[in-house]
Amino acid sequence: MSEAVWEPVIGLEIHVQLNTATKMFCACENHFGAEPNTLTCPLCLGHPGVLPVINQGAVEKAIEIGLALNCAIAERSVFHRKNYFYPDSPKAYQISQYDEPICLEGHLDVDGSRIGITRAHLEEDAAKLVHSGGEAGRIGGAEYTLVDFNRCGTPLVEIVTEPDLRSPEQAIAFLALLKNTLQTIGVSDVDMEKGSLRCDANVSVRPAGSGEFGTKTELKNMNSFKFLGDGMAAEIRRQIDLLERGLQVVQETLHYDPGTKALRSLRSKEEAHDYRYFPEPDLVPLAPSPALIERLRDGLPELPAARIERFASQHGLPAAYATDLNAEPRLADYFEAVAASSDAKSAADWVLNTRPAPVDNVPAATLAALIDLIAGGTITNSIAKQVYEMLVADPAADPAELVERHGLASIGDSGELEAMVDEVIAENPAFVEQFQSGKDGVINALVGQVMKRTQGRADARQVQELLRSKL
Numbered sequence: 468m469s470e471a472v473w474e475p476v477i478g479l480e481i482h483v484q485l486n487t488a489t490k491m492f493c494a495c496e497n498h499f500g501a502e503p504n505t506l507t508c509p510l511c512l513g514h515p516g517v518l519p520v521i522n523q524g525a526v527e528k529a530i531e532i533g534l535a536l537n538c539a540i541a542e543r544s545v546f547h548r549k550n551y552f553y554p555d556s557p558k559a560y561q562i563s564q565y566d567e568p569i570c571l572e573g574h575l576d577v578d579g580s581r582i583g584i585t586r587a588h589l590e591e592d593a594a595k596l597v598h599s600g601g602e603a604g605r606i607g608g609a610e611y612t613l614v615d616f617n618r619c620g621t622p623l624v625e626i627v628t629e630p631d632l633r634s635p636e637q638a639i640a641f642l643a644l645l646k647n648t649l650q651t652i653g654v655s656d657v658d659m660e661k662g663s664l665r666c667d668a669n670v671s672v673r674p675a676g677s678g679e680f681g682t683k684t685e686l687k688n689m690n691s692f693k694f695l696g697d698g699m700a701a702e703i704r705r706q707i708d709l710l711e712r713g714l715q716v717v718q719e720t721l722h723y724d725p726g727t728k729a730l731r732s733l734r735s736k737e738e739a740h741d742y743r744y745f746p747e748p749d750l751v752p753l754a755p756s757p758a759l760i761e762r763l764r765d766g767l768p769e770l771p772a773a774r775i776e777r778f779a780s781q782h783g784l785p786a787a788y789a790t791d792l793n794a795e796p797r798l799a800d801y802f803e804a805v806a807a808s809s810d811a812k813s814a815a816d817w818v819l820n821t822r823p824a825p826v827d828n829v830p831a832a833t834l835a836a837l838i839d840l841i842a843g844g845t846i847t848n849s850i851a852k853q854v855y856e857m858l859v860a861d862p863a864a865d866p867a868e869l870v871e872r873h874g875l876a877s878i879g880d881s882g883e884l885e886a887m888v889d890e891v892i893a894e895n896p897a898f899v900e901q902f903q904s905g906k907d908g909v910i911n912a913l914v915g916q917v918m919k920r921t922q923g924r925a926d927a928r929q930v931q932e933l934l935r936s937k938l
Contacts, residue, residue, distance in 0.1 A: 484663035492519030511620035513558035525622035533570025563590035583629030698723030782811035804831035849923035
């Protein structure tokens with residue numbers, strides 16, 4: 468398979484459930500985890516004669532999403548009926564937006580690449596199908612399916628990208644930044660396990676360097692970034708294999724099974740005309756005022772893309788560190804609190820690489836105090852890890868007090884350290900002879916023995932320097 472001569476082309480469709488108090492067009496409560504079919508009313512169940520009313524909070528959150536994604540906010544947008552028959556749609560249509568969405572033509576920059584946002588539009592979610600028996604949780608092999616209408620009518624924003632992504636890895640990086648952005652502005656909990664963030668991928672391949680698009684397929688029902696990435700990679704390989712054998716790619720909707728790593732066709736891919744869109748006759752157009760838009764713009768916090776750039780420039784962090792620290796808002800906030808009173812690079816190391824994670828276990832001021840003890844030479848890195856474990860067990864403890872109480876302070880340049888070095892040299896004449904005959908690597912064995920005697924309270928580099936000076 469000659470993947471090098473083929474270029475993947477990927478576009479994403481992301482559905483984001485908004486965390487409003489009520490549903491999109493009725494007054495039913497909007498929250499996850501209630502008993503099935505208890506958060507419903509005649510309107511969201513599609514009874515005849517009911518009239519929808521637009522949720523203002525959902526509109527404002529949609530505008531905030533558009534602003535965060537550098538979109539233009541439409542002066543006028545319209546709701547449409549998207550007609551289809553399926554058990555999760557009691558009205559046999561979905562109220563959505565079609566050719567006049569509320570947000571359009573934005574972008575999000577990821578790792579130096581600009582990914583275009585075609586549109587972000589408001590709509591209502593469908594009910595939830597619960598597949599039971601047989602291969603439980605999946606429609607394939609299930610013995611029967613139940614419908615929970617609690618989710619029906621939940622406010623959604625669908626974000627559609629341009630086909631600007633060129634690899635599964637880039638697509639996942641984009642999704643991670645988008646998820647963090649939505650968390651930061653507070654419009655959704657973006658929990659994929661709860662279904663509040665769902666993503667479909669449109670995938671095609673073309674000869675490298677070509678400007679033409681290939682036939683695309685759609686991957687649906689992926690419930691984690693990893694499975695979505697694996698599914699895109701599998702579909703890219705499948706399409707390349709078909710094309711290199713002289714066969715055609717069929718436009719269809721597919722499901723990727725992470726267990727078997729197999730792709731299964733669900734149905735032929737629909738086009739817009741299949742849904743027979745027409746304007747929703749029971750709703751007036753949306754026309755947000757410039758004052759409302761500016762109020763929402765002014766209320767946005769610092770966004771992750773800007774924060775990543777600032778972490779790199781202000782704190783001198785590598786790009787990967789700055790990106791990882793912005794994996795979620797609370798992690799970035801915690802890092803900034805630690806770095807405010809300690810070395811930023813050391814703070815980033817501890818925040819990202821320590822387990823259990825400091826953000827969940829140790830107050831920021833306490834971790835900063837621990838880092839300062841290392842920087843001041845009071846304790847070594849290995850001792851700091853022991854002190855950290857004590858802090859996890861007792862987050863209210865003071866690091867300096869723990870060091871004093873347990874006798875963990877560094878030995879430093881004391882005569883105690885020199886005496887230990889002399890003892891190790893005297894007890895290991897064979898190593899000494901090998902070192903002096905040119906086998907430099909044996910110095911590490913001597914260093915290890917000294918460190919063992921100090922119980923980690925000495926600096927390994929200092930021990931090595933002292934050994935070398937004596938040998």
